[in-house]
Amino acid sequence: MHDRRNVELKARDRDPAATLSAALAHGASDEGVLHQRDVYFAAPEGRLKLRVQDGGAQLISYARADAASARLSSYRLVDVPDPDALIAALDASLGIVVEVVKRRRLLLWQGVRIHLDDVDGLGSWVELEAVAPAGSDLSAEHAEVAALRAILHMDDDQVVAEGYAAMILASGAATQRLVDRARTAMDRAYVPYSHFHVGAALRDEQGRLHAAANVENGAYPQSQCAEASAIGVLVAAGGRRIHEIAVMADTELIVPCGGCRQRLSEFADGSTPVHLCGPEGIRRSMTLGDLLPYAFALKSAPE
Ligand code: THU
Secondary structure, three states, X not given: OOOEEEEEEEEEOOOHHHHHHXXXXXXXXXXXXXXXXXXXXXXXXXXXEEEEEOOEEEEEEEEOOOOOOOEEEEEEEEEOOOHHHHHHHHHHHOOEEEEEEEEEEEEXXXXXXXXEEEEOOOEEXXXXXXXXOXXXXXXXXXXXXXXXXXXXXXXXXXXXXXXXXXXXXXXXXXXXXXXHHHHHHHHOOEOOOOOOOEEEEEEEOOOOEEEEEOEXXXXXXXXXXXXXXXXXXXXXXXOOXXXXXXXXXXXXXXXXXXXXXXXXXXXOOXXXXXXXXXXXXXXXXXXXHHHOOOOOOOOOOOO
């Protein structure tokens, strides 16, 4: 296990063949194609993924701030002799967030790793990674990345800050697991007075899922909706934003009550998907903006 630092940059690749020839023409060496499967887990702190790659596997724990400019990341690597067993153990204890499967052509140019990636469900991307030696002030790494960025025509409008996992999540990869979590919570609802079971599940900005149920009280007004319970779980786990919402009840169409629409809107925005579910699955999907137009917010006036 050791600490390392990188300067990284990632962009959509509109013409992978042209990018490959530009890199080779400027003296990059072609190290061949790697087949990589990254499994992301719901770590309580930082990020945790297991990479299975052509006969080997490593657990990678890292922290990274999303930023569109070339960024710095620090991480730890642990060799894993039995990846399937570790994936099963971590799935049972933490939960899998998402999987990313890709073919990566690796090139090297003046100490910078160039990744030409073909990612399942996401298409082609080019990634630059300058690994910094201990004690570096990173200026040399930033300069190399900038030079290579010009050679490979990585234009501003193609550069992205998000990782592949976040992009796959945004396209709905975790929705089924979110619905399953809402069902488990619904089944555990404490509802001796109304007998109306509700489960709510939320996906946070790190891809983690948080679920909870309604909790009633003999002093009826002290009862709490499932959505409010789930927001508390998300906040206590360090989450600050809601990227996807599932609410489930065994009724024709469960919709969050007015108060909960406002509660959700504190952490989500108008475009956040909301899935209205019955025990069998999603019945209708809409956005929080559909449910709560003209949402009240202290900071910005409604349009
Ligand atoms: N309930 C929720 O949990 N979420 C909603 O959005 C609507 C209502 C709960 C509160 C109470 O325990 C029961 O449903 C009946 O109102």
